[in-house]
Amino acid sequence: MILVVGGAGYIGSHVVKQLREAQLPHLVFDNLSSGHRASVGDSPFVVGDLRSRSDLDEVFDTHPIDVVMHFAAHISVGESVREPAKYFENNTVGVLTLLESMRAYKVKQFVFSSTAAVFGEPEHLPIEEEHSKHPTSPYGTSKLMVEQMLSAFDHAYGLHAVVLRYFNAAGAARDGTIGEDHHPEEHLIPLAIAAATGRRGELRVFGTDYPTPDGTCVRDYVHVEDLADAHLRAAKYLRDGGVSREFNLGNGHGFSVREVIDTVSRVVGQQVPYQEADRRPGDPAQLIASSDRARSELGWTPRYPELATIVGDAWRWHERHPQGYGDN
Numbered sequence: 001m002i003l004v005v006g007g008a009g010y011i012g013s014h015v016v017k018q019l020r021e022a023q024l025p026h027l028v029f030d031n032l033s034s035g036h037r038a039s040v041g042d043s044p045f046v047v048g049d050l051r052s053r054s055d056l057d058e059v060f061d062t063h064p065i066d067v068v069m070h071f072a073a074h075i076s077v078g079e080s081v082r083e084p085a086k087y088f089e090n091n092t093v094g095v096l097t098l099l100e101s102m103r104a105y106k107v108k109q110f111v112f113s114s115t116a117a118v119f120g121e122p123e124h125l126p127i128e129e130e131h132s133k134h135p136t137s138p139y140g141t142s143k144l145m146v147e148q149m150l151s152a153f154d155h156a157y158g159l160h161a162v163v164l165r166y167f168n169a170a171g172a173a174r175d176g177t178i179g180e181d182h183h184p185e186e187h188l189i190p191l192a193i194a195a196a197t198g199r200r201g202e203l204r205v206f207g208t209d210y211p212t213p214d215g216t217c218v219r220d221y222v223h224v225e226d227l228a229d230a231h232l233r234a235a236k237y238l239r240d241g242g243v244s245r246e247f248n249l250g251n252g253h254g255f256s257v258r259e260v261i262d263t264v265s266r267v268v269g270q271q272v273p274y275q276e277a278d279r280r281p282g283d284p285a286q287l288i289a290s291s292d293r294a295r296s297e298l299g300w301t302p303r304y305p306e307l308a309t310i311v312g313d314a315w316r317w318h319e320r321h322p323q324g325y326g327d328n
């Protein structure tokens with residue numbers, strides 16, 4: 001059975017949906033601090049906190065867990081600069097508590113949600129797994145510390161971990177049933193949709209003088225259904241005896257902020273109102289992943305790499321759920 005920690009969040013809930021559809025036994029564990037009960041349908045669900053050893057021990061005591069997928073974290077880069085303690089406590093110390101509980105119950109397979117933020121300013125593109133790692137925020141550092149902890153736990157205790165470093169997760173379930181609902185929302189596509197539909201004021205475009213084709217930042221948007229698919233492959237890889245491994249997950253090509261704005265305007269049928277603002281410190285001009293390793297070793301191929309598909313799926317969910325899940 002797969003334990004999905006943080007499974008009621010944006011990415012976790014899309015993984016839970018695919019686990020349900022594949023009829024793979026699983027259990028969702030989430031404290032609902034930013035997740036939504038409604039996003040996991042009728043999957044088995046336990047309310048609990050990652051930082052509580054007794055909450056975790058109770059789950060391992062009562063369920064035959066063999067793989068843990070770990071999504072739970074605070075995710076705002078800006079907030080992590082203002083409140084680093086909150087980030088290290090949940091994103092790093094929380095994982096240590098989880099790993100210790102796993103160790104006590106001899107659970108040895110772990111899939112970890114890491115991030116492009118572990119790399120910091122890219123030295124070259126595309127970014128492959130061995131690229132140097134100099135995170136520029138406590139958020140990125142909190143994740144890199146877990147990666148290092150996992151490697152030490154493998155060496156000392158035989159823990160096998162797959163680290164999946166997502167670039168920009170985007171889109172929603174293709175059938176429109178679940179989607180992205182963060183509070184506050186900081187991701188470009190939902191922000192642009194909210195601006196186009198008048199639910200927010202103007203979008204702010206940070207930096208228009210980057211050395212990119214149109215001067216705005218370029219990011220690698222990867223469909224959340226494709227990310228979910230990579231998790232099912234990672235679990236199979238570990239169950240088949242795979243060793244600890246890191247994988248970068250992106251489309252392999254980037255889209256600029258202006259391209260996203262144009263695509264959202266076209267898909268929604270309303271112009272996204274925006275104002276140009278200064279660059280934000282720490283925002284690299286371009287982040288583009290090399291996912292060659294995931295392609296060759298996990299057999300993973302993004303099925304929905306087109307920006308129009310990603311935006312179209314995000315829009316379908318927002319159009320049907322203008323209040324999101326309506327529980328925040």
Ligand SMILES: NC(=O)c1ccc[n+]([C@@H]2O[C@H](COP(=O)([O-])OP(=O)(O)OC[C@H]3O[C@@H](n4cnc5c(N)ncnc54)[C@H](O)[C@@H]3O)[C@@H](O)[C@H]2O)c1
Pocket residue numbers: 005006007008009010011012029030031032033034035036048049050051070071072073074075090094113114115116165166167168169170182
């Ligand atoms: N969204 C992205 O583009 C992106 C990119 C790179 C990496 N990631 C990583 O992917 C993971 C999931 O991101 P997301 O966008 O789905 O975030 P999210 O906020 O939607 O989901 C996180 C989930 O974890 C739960 N949670 C948080 N702290 C908890 C705790 N102490 N105990 C139990 N549950 C807890 C929340 O309630 C929520 O359901 C995170 O680890 C994030 O760092 C996300």
